Amino acid sequence: MSLLEELYRETIMQHAQRPHNFGPLEGATVKVGGHNPSCGDQIELYLKIEDGRIAEARFTGHGCAISQSSASMMTDLIRGRTLDEALELERKFKAMVVEGEPPAPELGDLSALQGVAKLHARVKCATLAWNALEQAIEEARPS
Amino acid sequence: MSLLEELYRETIMQHAQRPHNFGPLEGATVKVGGHNPSCGDQIELYLKIEDGRIAEARFTGHGCAISQSSASMMTDLIRGRTLDEALELERKFKAMVVEGEPPAPELGDLSALQGVAKLHARVKCATLAWNALEQAIEEARPS
Amino acid sequence: MFDPAAVKRDFPIFEHHPDLVFLDSAASSQKPRAVVEATVRYYEHDHANVHRGAYGLSMRATEAYETARQRMARFLGAEADEVVFVRNATEALNLVAYAWGLEHLRGGDEILVTEMEHHANLVPWQLVAARTGARIKAVPLTAEGRLDLDAFATLLSKRTRVFAVTQMSNVLGTVNPVAELAAAARERGALVVVDGAQAAPHLPVRVRELNADFYALSGHKMLGPTGAGVLWGRREALADLPPFLGGGSMIEEVTIERSSYAPPPQRFEAGTPAIAEAVGLGAAADYLMRLGMENVWAHDRALLEYALERLDEVPDLHLYGPRGADRGGVIAFNLGRLHPHDLATALDERGVAVRTGHHCAQPLHRRLGVAATARASFYVYNTPSDVDRLVEALLEARKFFADWL
């Protein structure tokens, strides 16, 4: 399997073409923007946080298949999680795409992005939504 | 003879210690300043020009033996000359210290500075007063 | 004519990456052996700080540095004292924007740019406009990607104090009729600032014939080291320009309260310059002058024509930029609905290096109606076989992503 085939799996292309949770979220409690200066990709992440849990997560923006599918799958995965659980997922996702560790089972479909670890040029695409998530949680938390 | 001996001849050291024509000139018709940024040396050159001739030339400032002696001998030499003659002397002086040509006889005592040509670091010292002269003549001339 | 295959052998990077098809010279070029060696030789034989040394080594360093200035002057058809060394085109443009703009711009004044400017010739003007109350206007583009000359004529007014324009677009490849535009702008009393970052490496520039006041270029795009670029200024324009960066070597006399400044070009080179980089840039200019800039341009043009022809064979490929003689060797494109970043990864897998994104030209991309493009650009070491490899890789990518286009 070529590096390309490893990266652009069916799952990824489907999420990229028809992203889940795409569009603004009415009644969001936090909204943060993210930029990937290396290619101009953009994301706006909307979270509705209720009783310390992510009740809903949506996003808008534009970008490559990697960043779009990552945002799509992430917003699926974090729904219903506590903030700490979401941060733990972020840690595991980054361990996979940055450090090249095998995917944690909790990541589900996101394991399709594990090929990114071999393509340093694309790590920032994969983590764009997750960095926005981290920032959103930071802003949402009473400090 | 070492390069040092060739450079720091008796003539030069005498002019440097007791420069001729040192001090401001009352009734100067032109006054220009010169700087050697490489060492902070400074000169103010005063000319009194009458009927197209340099009736008097004096200078103030501070600097190394090379720049001071050059200014001292130059102000001696240009007195009484027409502006064109002075510029011609400048050309000959620079031919000697910049291009390394043998000293023109008209340069008189200034031939003592011919060793400068071998020491690129000191060329700017030797030409400081002469650059001021060129600028002064330019300013003095009706344009 | 020069032989690109022979030229390529002058570039060590292709020895270390023999399969590399490098199509990103518009971002930064590779370096010939002569440039790397000039840099090493300088450090190992001649280095000391310039200008202020009374000893031999420092004089040698100063001479090497000033020789580089003369070479850049020759390269541009200018005088050495009109050549200011800076880091890159960006710094050159900021220098003019700050030094001239903070001094002369007022509320109500207009700065005329174009819709195809690189951020480097736009953002500095915004920063200075914000401090002075001046406003920015932009010459729009035609559908082919040329400047709209009628709109230019309308936008140019007596409020226009600055006209800032690129000689060649880094996305569309468009070569603008700078000499004409500049003449019109100067006639209206505007300062003319030309961004030569893309043009200077690729076509013969006689800077006096452009009717400009200032001209900016980056050494790293013309075979030189990173860290060195040039601001050229007409002698009178430089003489009138107040200082920008303050510090050593640009002064005459300094007291605690105030200073007087050295004449150009020193006035604009505060502190220890990028000496080795200037020396390397001088070597790059020499290398290019030996090739002959007419030949460099002819080579770029031939590759461009060949590439446009071959790329027309690739289905679903959308090409940007004008077709005509007024275009250099830069081709921006998109493949169907595929994001260019994904496309570039596919090309990279086949050894073809292209750049993707907005190429620091967001307003232009907004005008093109896309967030990003992929871009291939050519230089002296590229060959027709590089074009073939690009086309093959595009056809493969198209096959691979077929279901998703």
Next chain:
Amino acid sequence: MFDPAAVKRDFPIFEHHPDLVFLDSAASSQKPRAVVEATVRYYEHDHANVHRGAYGLSMRATEAYETARQRMARFLGAEADEVVFVRNATEALNLVAYAWGLEHLRGGDEILVTEMEHHANLVPWQLVAARTGARIKAVPLTAEGRLDLDAFATLLSKRTRVFAVTQMSNVLGTVNPVAELAAAARERGALVVVDGAQAAPHLPVRVRELNADFYALSGHKMLGPTGAGVLWGRREALADLPPFLGGGSMIEEVTIERSSYAPPPQRFEAGTPAIAEAVGLGAAADYLMRLGMENVWAHDRALLEYALERLDEVPDLHLYGPRGADRGGVIAFNLGRLHPHDLATALDERGVAVRTGHHCAQPLHRRLGVAATARASFYVYNTPSDVDRLVEALLEARKFFADWL
């Protein structure tokens, strides 16, 4: 302890000039083989523009550049995102003066500098003061060449918005008690800007312990290439700082009229950076960390003590600067009434390279009552025998010029 003779063998320039006694490192240091080789390796294996490339080569270049940032952070005891790459200390100081000063200074505000500042930490403040109406005051010196701390306490007032001070004088060698002064100034609400151009190459710097907001250094004085330096900023200070140079890579979104800016450090690195130079500087920092900055300082101090002792033997020699532990390896001097430029020529004839002039510190020289001095400065490759050669050359010069002293 390290062995300076062994260290010297790492510097190719001394192979090509075996008789050279290089005593001008305060102006610019020589480069070890490791730095030159890192630069060459980068160009021949890894070069492409950074940040915006979707292909392998560009990623390698980006990683090399960001690794250099991490090394500089380690060298300073800082975080990587607090390290901004600039050309030199001069640019770093101008960046702060312009970006902070144009935004925050007003008529009546005071900028407190010292009488021993290099022009690089004075002229930028003058330029900004002229545009904002702020005034410059200077802490005077004691007869020994230290800052007058009583005067500092008096001059520091609630009008003081900026305190700009050098950590080590490039003429007197004085190492100032920056941490104390900075604490006092910050308590008064002043921004503290430290010029580390002389200190960073020679003594261990933990930048957080200095209580400063910003710290500037030049790579070329610490064994690195020309063309690369660092502005360190406390994270909060950088976050609040508006942009200085505008252009590519420092933006988020750009329209014709306005832009939003990237977070630090990118916000302050407009355009293509000096990539190879940053990589070389990273290699220099590594080299120094391997030697150990404690050892570098101990070596400088030992040479200084030895030199002061030997120079006291030379009749008619006047030495400037304090005697004490608060002094680095820099010695300014004058021989009788001889102009230092003439003296330097005599020393150069004997292979001893010293610098002469005002060393970009005219206010200090005015305070010393001389227009110029000669200056010898030491670094890792200097040995006691270099000091002996200096002393011999001075004694010879004294003999040669005896009639004129």
